[in-house]
Amino acid sequence: MRDQPEEMVRACIRGTRPWADLRAVGIELKTTGSILNVENPHNVVATATPTDVAEGFVRLASDPDRLREWASMLLEGSSFIDLKLEGQAYGEALLNGLWEASAGEPLRESAVLAARELFSLS
Amino acid sequence: MNLYAYAGNNPVSFSDPFGLCGHPGERPCPDDGRIVSTAVDPTVFLGGIVGGLRDLGARLLGRAVAGIAADAAEVSAAEVLTTEAVEAGGSYTTKAAARTALGEMGLSDVQSTAVNRAIGRATANTTIGLARDEAGNVTVSLTRAGRNGVQVIESMVSPDGSKTVVQKAYDAAGNLVHLDPKS
Numbered sequence: 001m002r003d004q005p006e007e008m009v010r011a012c013i014r015g016t017r018p019w020a021d022l023r024a025v026g027i028e029l030k031t032t033g034s035i036l037n038v039e040n041p042h043n044v045v046a047t048a049t050p051t052d053v054a055e056g057f058v059r060l061a062s063d064p065d066r067l068r069e070w071a072s073m074l075l076e077g078s079s080f081i082d083l084k085l086e087g088q089a090y091g092e093a094l095l096n097g098l099w100e101a102s103a104g105e106p107l108r109e110s111a112v113l114a115a116r117e118l119f120s121l122s
Numbered sequence: 123m124n125l126y127a128y129a130g131n132n133p134v135s136f137s138d139p140f141g142l143c144g145h146p147g148e149r150p151c152p153d154d155g156r157i158v159s160t161a162v163d164p165t166v167f168l169g170g171i172v173g174g175l176r177d178l179g180a181r182l183l184g185r186a187v188a189g190i191a192a193d194a195a196e197v198s199a200a201e202v203l204t205t206e207a208v209e210a211g212g213s214y215t216t217k218a219a220a221r222t223a224l225g226e227m228g229l230s231d232v233q234s235t236a237v238n239r240a241i242g243r244a245t246a247n248t249t250i251g252l253a254r255d256e257a258g259n260v261t262v263s264l265t266r267a268g269r270n271g272v273q274v275i276e277s278m279v280s281p282d283g284s285k286t287v288v289q290k291a292y293d294a295a296g297n298l299v300h301l302d303p304k305s
Contacts, residue, residue: 078242
């Protein structure tokens, strides 16, 4: 059975599928130098909850390169990812963690703890 | 010499540390989270700029630094606040201020929603820039001081919301932060 587009995006957000799989649901990601072009002709948008983001952090924590790529796409993919972190428990900590991970910086303790806490509750 | 002149003679309600917001007695900087041209921390900017700030953020920040370098008493607000900057919509230190400005841009629902999602990536220490070009594309610039330098993400959203071009993000050493999503 074919994946629903929003479920495919959420799987990428949770770190269980690579971003390249989004092509299957019509979302094209093309990088040229420092430019990322996102084409999303069907306006597919998936909501990312704090738990989804926490799962991605936990799953990719042991792979710095994938973690950085994943975090970068979460920040840059506003055309197809609706990050619902504002006003949520641990939301700001996770958002700071995304920025740090996207820059290859060590994650601050609050982001790591938030991710573990949220993912353990799910 | 009246040291408060650039704050509209009202230093309690307004601030204008570099004299860039208006002629004395005319239009002081608002104190509502909106940055006209001066509120970006110049130490942050100078610490990490050179590589990556290329669009609106770069232009606004560049103007701010240029203004700082000049004799503040001789800086004309008209020189600093060009038409281009005014049309750009400005820069904001809070999501609420940016969203208020967004609401006044008269965008379609789909474009406004897409821009709003980009604004939602801002953290508490992120400066948010909004700009609209002649084709109707809206660029959201998020500038944030990271541990290794300034991070920038600029997302240009097309009028129908279907295309986004993201220009990103250098650290203090000029290293590209963006990665190719090929895996």
